[in-house]
Amino acid sequence: TAPGDNKRATPSKVDYDQVRKSISALLDDNNYDDGSYGPLFVRLGWHASGTYSHLDSTGGSNGGCMRFEPESGWGANKGLHLARERLESVYRAHPGLTYADLYTLAAVVAIEEMGGPTIKWRPGRDDHKDGKKSPADGRLPDAAQGAQHIRDIFYRMGFNDQEIVALVGAHSLGRCHTDRSGYEGPWTNAPTTFSNEFFRLLLEEKWQLRRWKGPKQYEDVKTKALMMLPADMALIEDPEFRKYVVQYAKDGDKFATDFAAAFGKLLELGVEFKTTDGSRHGKNESFWKRI
Ligand code: DDH
Numbered sequence: 001t002a003p004g005d006n007k008r009a010t011p012s013k014v015d016y017d018q019v020r021k022s023i024s025a026l027l028d029d030n031n032y033d034d035g036s037y038g039p040l041f042v043r044l045g046w047h048a049s050g051t052y053s054h055l056d057s058t059g060g061s062n063g064g065c066m067r068f069e070p071e072s073g074w075g076a077n078k079g080l081h082l083a084r085e086r087l088e089s090v091y092r093a094h095p096g097l098t099y100a101d102l103y104t105l106a107a108v109v110a111i112e113e114m115g116g117p118t119i120k121w122r123p124g125r126d127d128h129k130d131g132k133k134s135p136a137d138g139r140l141p142d143a144a145q146g147a148q149h150i151r152d153i154f155y156r157m158g159f160n161d162q163e164i165v166a167l168v169g170a171h172s173l174g175r176c177h178t179d180r181s182g183y184e185g186p187w188t189n190a191p192t193t194f195s196n197e198f199f200r201l202l203l204e205e206k207w208q209l210r211r212w213k214g215p216k217q218y219e220d221v222k223t224k225a226l227m228m229l230p231a232d233m234a235l236i237e238d239p240e241f242r243k244y245v246v247q248y249a250k251d252g253d254k255f256a257t258d259f260a261a262a263f264g265k266l267l268e269l270g271v272e273f274k275t276t277d278g279s280r281h282g283k284n285e286s287f288w289k290r291i
Helices: 016-025 038-049 080-093 099-113 147-157 161-172 197-204 230-237 239-250 252-268
Strands: 207-209 218-220
Touching: 016 080, 016 099, 038 080, 038 099, 038 161, 038 252, 080 099, 099 252, 147 161, 147 230, 161 197, 161 230, 161 239, 161 252, 197 230, 197 239, 218 230, 230 239, 239 252
Parallel strands: none
Antiparallel strands: 207 218
16 A cells, blocks of 8 residues: 555745755665666656646646556556655655655755756645545556657647657666566666767667567667667657757757756646635746746
């Protein structure tokens, strides 16, 4: 069963700088993957948020519902219990902190600690008591599909083509696991360092279908040590997406800036932030003046 809700202090009492430090302290572990939970924390924040639909305003990171069935059991979320379990001590140590804020802040801290850009983040997500408000399964992208599917998924969240390409640049981080998605291997040679290497490799390496028993994926011809998903290859096959891949491969700073903006937006989809007088507002308002 998911951890219950303790009596929580008010969010304003939480020291988020301390929360950030607690998260940072959990990133490194030489016995896990490439030595860091960072990429898994990024995937946690992304999957917590990427369920949003602007058509009916359902889904998104508010509620912290991934800790409950049905979301915890979705195929797309396989392996993310490891991130949630690792972060449990941070939740316990900071009364008033919500899981929903924690899952998103963990992604932000991970990106920053792995050499990525500063990402705007603010607290204010509530925790739901159960998973009843989770949308139906199927809102996260399917790696076997192409450009049309990617657009369907991300336009539903409210992103445009440039933001989509920037976001998928997160695949400079981490790797695929056969016991989670079925795919295998890292995208880059430095999977715990934020960079534009994903885009450079897409354009500069020759990619061929890997011959193996697993799902259809690509390997680099030269070393066969790196991988691309069919959905990654769609970014160079589709001319509109490709424009941005070329731009980000050339200009790592532009990528970092655009990624930070899109990722910050992703983490706020569907979240209404409380104002100091108890009324509610969405984004674009005066929060940044009062923090
Ligand atoms: Fe991803 N991703 N992702 N991804 N993702 C996987 C791992 C990681 C897709 C499929 C997969 C984004 C977009 C897409 C990260 C971040 C982001 C895995 C492997 C698959 C499969 C999971 C496993 O086996 O462990 C697809 C399809 C898309 C798409 O857009 C079409 C986005 C937008 C992000 C983001 O963060 C903004 C990260 C990080 C990982 C590495 C996790 C790890 O454990 O390492």
